[in-house]
Amino acid sequence: MGRKLLFQHIDKPGIRGLEGYRANGGYRSVEKALKTMSPEAVLEEVKKSGLRGRGGAGFPTGMKWSFLAKPEGVPRYLVVNADESEPGTFKDRYLMERIPHILVEGMITSSFALGAKVSYAYIRGEYFYVARIMEQAIAEARAAGWLGKNILGSGFDHEIHVQVGAGAYICGEETALLESLEGKRGNPRIKPPFPAVKGLYDCPTVVNNVETIAAVVPIVNDGGEEYAKIGIGKSTGTKLISAGGNIKRPGVYEIDLGITCDEFINSDEYCGGVDGRAFKAVVPGGSSVPIVPYEMFLKTPTGENRLMTYESLSEGGFAQGTMMGSGGFYAYNDAQCIVRSTWNHTRFYHHESCGQCSPCREGTGWMEKVLERLEHGEGRTEDIDLLWDIQRKIEGNTICPLGDAAAWPVASAIRHFRDEFEYHVTHREKVKDPKHFAREPFRKSAKFATA
Amino acid sequence: MSARTRPITTTEGTKPFSFSEAGLAECKALMARYPEGRSKSALIPILHVAQAENDGWLSVNAMDAVAHVMGLRHIEVYEVASFYSMFNLHPVGTYVLDVCRTTPCMLRGSDDLIHHLEKKLGVHAGETTKDGMFTLKAVECLGSCGSGPMLQCGAGYHEDLTIEKVDSLIEQLRARNSRTNYTDR
Numbered sequence: 001m002g003r004k005l006l007f008q009h010i011d012k013p014g015i016r017g018l019e020g021y022r023a024n025g026g027y028r029s030v031e032k033a034l035k036t037m038s039p040e041a042v043l044e045e046v047k048k049s050g051l052r053g054r055g056g057a058g059f060p061t062g063m064k065w066s067f068l069a070k071p072e073g074v075p076r077y078l079v080v081n082a083d084e085s086e087p088g089t090f091k092d093r094y095l096m097e098r099i100p101h102i103l104v105e106g107m108i109t110s111s112f113a114l115g116a117k118v119s120y121a122y123i124r125g126e127y128f129y130v131a132r133i134m135e136q137a138i139a140e141a142r143a144a145g146w147l148g149k150n151i152l153g154s155g156f157d158h159e160i161h162v163q164v165g166a167g168a169y170i171c172g173e174e175t176a177l178l179e180s181l182e183g184k185r186g187n188p189r190i191k192p193p194f195p196a197v198k199g200l201y202d203c204p205t206v207v208n209n210v211e212t213i214a215a216v217v218p219i220v221n222d223g224g225e226e227y228a229k230i231g232i233g234k235s236t237g238t239k240l241i242s243a244g245g246n247i248k249r250p251g252v253y254e255i256d257l258g259i260t261c262d263e264f265i266n267s268d269e270y271c272g273g274v275d276g277r278a279f280k281a282v283v284p285g286g287s288s289v290p291i292v293p294y295e296m297f298l299k300t301p302t303g304e305n306r307l308m309t310y311e312s313l314s315e316g317g318f319a320q321g322t323m324m325g326s327g328g329f330y331a332y333n334d335a336q337c338i339v340r341s342t343w344n345h346t347r348f349y350h351h352e353s354c355g356q357c358s359p360c361r362e363g364t365g366w367m368e369k370v371l372e373r374l375e376h377g378e379g380r381t382e383d384i385d386l387l388w389d390i391q392r393k394i395e396g397n398t399i400c401p402l403g404d405a406a407a408w409p410v411a412s413a414i415r416h417f418r419d420e421f422e423y424h425v426t427h428r429e430k431v432k433d434p435k436h437f438a439r440e441p442f443r444k445s446a447k448f449a450t451a
Numbered sequence: 452m453s454a455r456t457r458p459i460t461t462t463e464g465t466k467p468f469s470f471s472e473a474g475l476a477e478c479k480a481l482m483a484r485y486p487e488g489r490s491k492s493a494l495i496p497i498l499h500v501a502q503a504e505n506d507g508w509l510s511v512n513a514m515d516a517v518a519h520v521m522g523l524r525h526i527e528v529y530e531v532a533s534f535y536s537m538f539n540l541h542p543v544g545t546y547v548l549d550v551c552r553t554t555p556c557m558l559r560g561s562d563d564l565i566h567h568l569e570k571k572l573g574v575h576a577g578e579t580t581k582d583g584m585f586t587l588k589a590v591e592c593l594g595s596c597g598s599g600p601m602l603q604c605g606a607g608y609h610e611d612l613t614i615e616k617v618d619s620l621i622e623q624l625r626a627r628n629s630r631t632n633y634t635d636r
Binding site: 093166354 | 486493531536537538553554557590596597
């Protein structure tokens with residue numbers, strides 16, 4: 001049983017309200033930071049903790065904070081990215097819904113470290129009811145003096161606002177989010193300048209994921225060194241993993257970074273193994289990370305047990321590894337068709353491309369079209385190479401990472417399941433039945449060679 | 452969403468629009484939340500208010516009213532409204548059923564759920580039933596991947612759906628016959 005830092009009190013009665021949260025040690029980090037620490041000392045603890053951005057990129061949070069420009073007389077902002085839209089990811093919703101005050105607390109403590117008098121939580125529009133829960137928590141915190149002027153007599157002022165989006169995956173990209181928060185289309189900005197220098201309203205801004213900011217609470221309470229004791233190497237602390245797909249126990253789990261992938265997917269404490277049939281493939285970190293065969297998820301290229309860490313999941317590079325991503329985990333059983341799933345992924349990226357960069361705008365639509373015909377038994381052998389060619393021409397050629405995110409699922413599907421794509425060309429009549437593999441699983445072993 | 456064309460309609464919905472008193476007060480409160488000169492930040496929240504007050508969709512008249520209240524050019528409102536997939540640019544039914552179709556839900560049976568609803572309601576995804584009761588939309592990931600297949604109706608998430616559960620939901624909604632909005636409390 002791993003340590004619970006964010007979920008420690010999540011099942012306590014009344015934890016959603018201020019009273020219940022406070023009764024379980026809530027807002028201690030604000031007291032500690034504002035009364036006994038300097039902003040620099042808080043930053044130092046975050047640096048020592050080794051905390052990495054929990055939204056998907058895994059960038060060290062302390063380093064991101066230290067890049068924040070501090071020109072005299074210019075306001076600075078903290079913006080919390082609660083746009084959670086990466087397919088497979090529902091951890092932030094779970095956290096905000098059940099223990100909203102941990103985010104409010106994290107935002108106050110973090111804003112103190114950053115010198116931000118105002119912070120925003122940008123919540124995806126579909127989570128309107130979650131935004132209401134957050135607004136309620138903020139109102140409670142304000143009424144109790146945790147927000148407002150001169151908090152705890154420290155001279156630090158802070159206000160938090162909740163902003164709702166309106167349905168756009170791209171707004172999870174930090175500069176698109178800032179554009180959206182300014183009341184514009186969610187078109188990512190060209191970087192540099194980075195938000196740390198020129199972000200919201202052209203002011204220095206830190207954009208962090210919900211879980212990242214929540215993790216600041218235990219880091220300040222117990223110290224960065226204590227946090228860093230959990231985990232392995234540069235993967236410190238705990239991570240929320242939202243698990244779905246064909247597993248027995250879907251849900252959100254707080255894991256110690258460093259447990260084995262086998263334990264995570266098969267033990268009854270977490271996913272509980274496959275739902276029925278046999279496992280076929282895993283997407284461990286949201287739809288943008290490479291899909292890998294089940295066996296490859298369990299073992300590294302050298303035959304070691306693969307671990308749930310940033311480093312171990314990506315061991316073997318793109319040829320034989322994947323990524324931690326956002327922690328949006330989903331597993332496939334052998335009734336599923338990889339071509340159908342890849343078509344579905346690609347339709348998503350086509351739908352969500354903002355349209356600024358032609359490789360992404362045109363390439364995602366083109367891939368969707370080709371994959372749709374393959375899945376429906378109308379594909380040609382050369383379509384597989386065509387797909388490979390298109391995804392390569394998207395990757396690295398766009399302003400924001402959505403292009404890469406659209407390319408990787410296609411590349412990895414072809415890399416590891418090329419024979420399944422070929423089957424769709426050679427067995428056109430069979431694949432016209434949308435449940436082709438549910439009736440008769442595809443049994444040929446996956447190839448690991450790069451196409 | 453924007454890679455696909457979402458034309459602004461000019462032929463539908465000539466009905467005039469003006470905010471209710473409460474709606475107008477909410478708009479003013481939203482605009483006051485941001486720093487001096489940055490009230491445009493309230494555009495998306497205000498479009499949600501307008502949509503809720505205009506039978507669940509944004510007509511040109513509704514968007515023009517938003518532009519007027521916020522002191523924006525019309526195009527600044529149109530270009531934002533047409534970018535975000537929760538803003539309906541055509542009339543919708545009393546209930547909009549947003550059914551998630553993205554991969555994690557697909558693994559848990561969303562294709563079957565969508566087909567069932569298409570058959571039951573007699574429409575394709577994207578269409579509204581003849582009686583104006585339901586608009587069926589197949590939408591992208593709603594962040595309910597461990598509890599799929601699912602759909603959103605108004606502010607509510609309906610999760611772990613089975614054919615039986617969704618049938619009974621449809622009957623309940625039909626019997627209640629009152630509009631739901633994303634902004635419902």
